[in-house]
Amino acid sequence: MHFKERAHASLGDAQLQQNLKKFKTKFVTTRREALTELDDVEGTREAAGAIRQRALDDLDAWLELFETNATARGAVVLWADTPADVNRHVIDIARRHGSNKIIKSKSMVSEESALDHALESAGLTVVETDLGEYILQINDYEPPSHIIGPALHKNKAEVAELFAAKHGTSRKSEISDMCLEARKVLRSHYLSADMGISGGNFFVAETGSVVLVTNECNATLTTTLPKVHVAISGIEKVVPTLEDVATLMRLLPRSATGQSISNYVDILTGVKGEGEFHGAEHMYFILVDAGRARVLGSEVKEALRCIRCGACMNHCPVYQNIGGHSYGWVYPGPIGSILTPSYIGLENAPDLPQASTMCNQCGVVCPVKIPLPDLQRKLREEEFRRELRPWSERFGLRAWSWLASRPSLFALATRIGARALKVLGGRERLIHRLPLGGGWTDGRDMPAPAGRTFRDLYARRGSGR
């Protein structure tokens, strides 16, 4: 299915539309309120963007420093050039330590390589512990629709049905009861797992730590109970110092869920040491390229500043109407419209940079000031250059600039156009069907003009004086 077909299906899905309506006001309001706690929102965004840019500007150096410091604390740093490398590394680690049962907290990067499927194919058991991810997993691995709320497209009743069916329990009507049920099921998995996989919100170069920002404590349990911990994230997630993390954390939870701070912030450094009580005995970092180095050298490199707060999609009027599944890959919304074509190829996602009104609602809320519409435009330029757009569109654009560069011809063409449109509009002065403009008139009328261009009327006024 293509973007348009998926969007069409979403627009016609009454249940989804109802769920989206709720989502729409919630995150926008909570973010706005949370940001009022900061004295200088713009200054903080400026600083956060600069921190991320500084990390990207010398990415190789920060990564090396991270590797040195993480290794010094007993962790192993592995590099994955491709999504397939990620899966291979994880399976290798599991084999090395004889792990059979894996618990996993949220990692969007692992979605890029469909890690869960790869693990299951290798005969390993994997259980998602983030409540949203868990819901999707037991629903036959439904894809996530949002980067921080993967099951946002589902409502309470749908989850209640699913739990009753999959857990073989009575149907619950209260969210708190459903949470208790999930907790009971997951508890046993935590205790029996021998390996834990997490994502990584930040990798701290100066300490070799991974920072995890969560709300359910599942990441804490996942990374400290089993004897092996594997943290997987993109190479762009490195930041120079812990102080940088502090600045970014002023904005991340506030932009994401409207919280001053998330319920849990784990900073994990090194393996469990002598006499220490908490932590994994074996710690691995898998740092994933999978297209990121290429993006770093491209016209859309600022997209790598992203700290995955989700604010751009929460505020995007297109996302709010079509939901995350329409975007077709791991990352939806405005940031997805840049990352998806960059990672899987523009020719495989040609609609995404186009399917935006460029209203810039995303750009003004992004905590690290990524100019999202400008980046969409860069990709549109590349599509135009590489002739990935239909010939009719390219021809139309060329014809327009050719005509608009010739004022007398333009005046003549618009004079004829204004008359023709007036005729099409009839007595009602509304055009119900526009030749070649079905995209417009399928759902809207086109108000017809009065029949004469401003240019002609103004010239007459001038000469009449």
Place this chain on the structure above:
Amino acid sequence: MRVGFFVTCLVDLMRPSIAFAAIRLLESGGAQVLVPPTQTCCGQPGYNSGDRSGAKALAAKVVSEFEECEYLVAPSGSCSGMIKTHYADLFRDDPELLSRASALGAKTYELTDFLVNVLKLDRVPGGFSGRVTYHDSCAGLREMGVKQQPRALLARNADVTLIEMPDCETCCGFGGTFSIKYGEISTRMADNKCQQIVDTGADAVVLGDLGCILNIEGRLRRRGDMKTKVMHIAEVLAGDSSESGARG
């Protein structure tokens, strides 16, 4: 004060009354309005569709047509935003045009911003009366900082009552070629906007960009609403001149 008036290609073709109303407002504030006759399009359709070279040609044309004026004013946040905030990117590899375009950008204004902050218009000539709601078009709001200006001008007409809708800053779904390429999504966004407009009970929705006007009006009419007016802020402020009564 010599003000170069950029009509915009859409107003030229679809609703000249907006330009006449805008000129009337500028003149009532004491400006001498020049309308360069060879002007056509600012280049935005090409620019936002990835056709840089087409956009560049048109942008260079605008620069040479308007650089002699003291100001450039357009009855559109979108076209003035294109000139003021995007021309520099188009000419980033051409130092000569870059400096001319930047100079033009510095004196480019959206109409209501110019009326309030440069002409300091304290009386508006229009005779519109009724309840209105205001839609903040995206480029005007987020590129040109147009928010209080139109509201301040509306407040100068005692017969106008402003009733705000909750999501007045949410895009109406127009987005230029987006409205045709992704008509179904665009229509849904327009429909959400229409619902909010209708819920205010206003007689008219007022805004500053013709693209959004056509989108919102087109959807209202298709929904069967023949009575809610969709008006450009200039039409409301300048009221009934002979030309501006052309629609509505």
